[in-house]
Amino acid sequence: MKTPIPKSITGPAIAGIVLSVTPIVFTSLLTYYAIVYESIIATFPVWQWVVITLVCALTSAGLTPPTMLALIFGYFLGWQAVLPLFVINFGGILFINLVVRRLDPDRFLAFIRRNPKAQSVLDRILNNELTVIFYAKLSPVLPFGLTNLVFALSGAKLRNILLGGFLGMTPRTLLAIWSGREAREIRTLLENPNQSTWTQIIVIGLVIVSIAGLWHIIRKSLK
Template sequence: MNKKPSIFKRFKQIYSENPSIFWAIVWVSLMPSIGSLIVLQWFYSKGNDFILFDLEHPLSLVLYITGSTLLMGFALLPTTFLSVLSGFMFGWSSLPYLIVGYTLASIIGYSLGTKMGHNSLEILLQQYPKAADLIRHKRKRMGWLVAFVRLSPVIPFALSNILFALLKAGLKNVIWAGLWGMLPRTILAFFTGIVADSLYQALKRKEENWQLLLIGLLFLLSAWGIYRFFTNGSSSAYRKSS
């Protein structure tokens, strides 16, 4: 009886055949935190310059949308950090423009992940036909998975873009379902920035009890949705693959 290769060996095979996806995962795991520290230090030394940054001015608006798109799309800053910063600096007026920014960022992240991912997921699942069949069986319902993953307060935006690319979730699902999944956590982060007396206080995220409760509910709803996505109807998929 042949022994199945370990997950470690599968990842090693993926790295040998497609090292770009490995380094992409490393990048999206580390760079947003590094970027946050850099921007935070810069903000405290140059933050007063933002007083002249008026989003009602067309050029400022274009710069804001372009900047937020590139910062999130290339995983230079996490969405939560940028949401808190935007809420603190510009208030609710910047929310629609940030939504435009992270929608465009989703397109960038998903497109890059698709180009780098190639057949990495297929390699990982070669010895797990039931799991591969389950994913194929759920292909038409990927929008639900995208929405619930985006809803989670603990799954990073940039990392989820790579996950969606590997799963071939579809750009339409990433844009539309991802939009509705991101809204609750984005609005909560915005509100945190708006009510804070300082950016430091906002980023410490010492929420009121109702905010902590809401974060917990978002996490539980996301976990329930992801669980239901993979378990609902999975038995029939398993029977077909047996």
């Protein structure tokens, strides 16, 4: 006798679990390979960094955390890492949106619509979707791939996801590049990326602003 698959286990639900777990695993792998092969990576020519950038533009969608990549790129490339990292960030957002089109987002929205109040809150949040995306992307705590999935499933406009992602990711990306550029040893950098007092203050500030902004919007929506 076959056990029926719960209706709550949908494509988006599985994708959400994957996007929450895999970054943790790949962060450990990135740390290991960056430390072990530091001398080899330091000799990479431009064309190899271009290839790495294009590959990471896909893997950043759910495997490789952009902040971790920003630390590594910043360590080896300095401020020259700015352009590749924005290519990676935009590539991850676009890739997630393409994947969502092949999942079953309609079932996700149907689940939300079962609760009129939840639907009302979602509708009002979508009226401020650019602001919501900005505050969500500003926080270094929220997973990059998971937030992209949620916004894509919610029906947010792609241009708002891209613009909000760009505005929100810029401070944390530049901070990570700066931390990587200033680091003397990659092991110390990756094992304790926020060792600088100023870095800790800025990260805490970004989290506070992100939480305060999202809470303000959600509270208005609940009213």
